[in-house]
Structure formats: C-alpha cells, structure tokens
Amino acid sequence: MKNFSTILVAVDFSDSSDNAFQLALSMAQKFTAHLVILHVINEPIDLRGFYVPHISYEKLEEEIVEGAEKMMQSFCRLHLDDFSDFETAIVPGMPYEQILQQADDSGADLIVLGTHGRTGLDHVLFGSTAEKVVRKSKFPVLTVRLDEDD
Ligand code: AMP
DSSP, X not given: OOOOSEEEEEOOSSHHHHHHHHHHHHHHHHHTOEXXXXXXXXXXXXXXXXXXXXXXXXXXXXXXXXXXXXXXXXXXXXXXXXXXXXXXXXXXXXXXHHHHHHHHHHTOSEEEEESOOTTOOTTSSXXXXXXXXXXXXXXOEXXXXXXXXX
C-alpha cells in the first residue's frame, strides 16, 4: 500500500471540512505523515476600494488575517489532541488555486478536502472548490462527504 508522507488538508471551518479533517488526521497518524492544514482567505477582490473607498484596506486585510489566524489556532486546539507533526498555512487567494499551489510547494502527496464547504449547495455532487481541485490536481485527492446524520 502506498505510504503518504505529507498530507495537505484544506479547511474552511465548515462542518464538512471539519469532517474531512478528522479523516486527514487519522491518515496522518496511520502513515506517520506530516500534516499541512491550509486555510485560504477568499478575498472579495471586487469590494476593494470600489464600493467603500473610504475604508483602509491595509487595516481591513490585517484584521482579516488576524481573525483567520485566531480561528486556525482554536481549530488546532480543538482538533489536534496530541498530534504534533503539523504546520498551518493561511494564504489569500482563490481557494482551489491556492490548494493546488500549496500542495505543490509543501511536497504533499495527498490532498484531503470536503465535498462541500460553507456555500452549502448540497444538491450538487461537489462544491466548486472541490470540483476544480479534483479536475486539476496532479496529486491524488480524497474528497469526504459529510453524512447528514453525522
Ligand atoms: P466548496 O467546493 O467550496 O463547497 O468546498 C469544498 C471543500 O473545499 C471544503 O470542505 C474545504 O475542504 C475546501 N475549501 C473550500 N474553501 C476553502 C478555503 N477558503 N480554504 C481552505 N479550504 C477550502
């Protein structure tokens, strides 16, 4: 059986990605793999200086990054127990592009993500991030569906 050495798990802090994370963590433990926990700040690029020109975007971005870092810290405190072979990454951009890019940069040999995220379009088979990652990734991708009864 293939032994994974670096697993990248993409979290958007939804129930679906929490669920995918649990599987990524079990796999990292089983394979003694390094876990890269990635969150992408999906920035509303169109809003910059266009609708609300009086807002300082530098300040806003700083606060968004700080907020995301706090969420990541409490996520790790809550979910990682005594697992220590991990790193976190918070980057701005388009989620699917950054998931692929960060997987490449970190030398991941497996990407784990939920089939759906915070957009919650349950009637579609895959959310748009999941679909694009599956279609474009050169690495194996494991998508995890959250059962309604979980
Ligand atoms: P979606 O396709 O957007 O419904 O989301 C499917 C999965 O992609 C989620 O369960 C996450 O695992 C991942 N994902 C979506 N958005 C992000 C994001 N901003 N940062 C990290 N992972 C994400």
